[in-house]
Amino acid sequence: MVNIIMFGPPGSGKGTQSKLLQDKFNLIHLSTGDVCREEIKFATPEGLEAKRLIDGGNFFPDKLAYRIVEKFLDQHSDARGIVYDGIPRHIGQTDHFAEMLAERKGVVDLVIELKVEEEILIQRLLKRGESSGRPDDSGRDVILKRLRIYDDVTAPIADYYKTKGLYYALDGMGSLSEVFERIVALVEQTFSNQKLNIV
Template identity: 35%
Template structure:
């Protein structure tokens, strides 16, 4: 089973590359952002609980996020693997994910971090906001999300680096070339 964590700040291209990787490797996509947006749209209890948190640009508490991820994994026992997009965002989430996946005998195969500088991120998300109108892409919320990533989330990388399963990839450039580099890394798993 192939289980990947695709890591990077908001606007790094995780969603774009995830779509390509899902198609090539037949993986089940787990995006906490997409899951939260779906819950909010459907006005579920979880959606009501996290709506304001996300709208303010803050991270949803680990306990809620981890429970949602575990449920999604358990609901998809027959897949060839998972690609985690935007999760984990804290060391506690990374530890919980590793523990849960190992308990299911499905350890994380590898972690790939897309490196993109802040200037490029700001340009990409401004363009995405024009197209999609996503509330979490508004300038004030974007700034908070990028600060959250570089202030907190980036600290998950040393956790995976210490485990020996982190690879960094330049996330700036031709989308297909980046995909080719990601594929060559994944093929080694």
């Protein structure tokens, strides 16, 4: 199974690009946010626990995220590959994530970070907030706080994967199709000479 991590700041387009990658190469897109919402919707034990924590204004704990992701992996053990969007979210999750994959005879094969200028991110999120009504996209101050959290918490995982030779930074500026062409070129280059048979 191919394991690709896609990450980037809010507004970078990682979710949309992950879905396009899923369709292009017949992979599965694992968005931890979407999977968690599904668990809540169907009132699973994990979903009920997540809802209780969220409703109480509590931080979503790593252990619960791991349980939800492990459950998803076991349900899709025959998948050709998975694009991960939302895990690992911080440096403390990287080793445990690697262990989760190793237990299922897998490894991280490729890590892609989408790079976008901050002002472009802000404008994208403000526009999304107008159309979606999402409170976390509702104003410049809220967005700037989210971007600082990303810089402090999530961005450092790049250094971890650089040391393993798995990390690539890609230009996330331009149209949807232009960015996707860059991602496809990287994926094809990465896997063309390997027995993973993704391309």
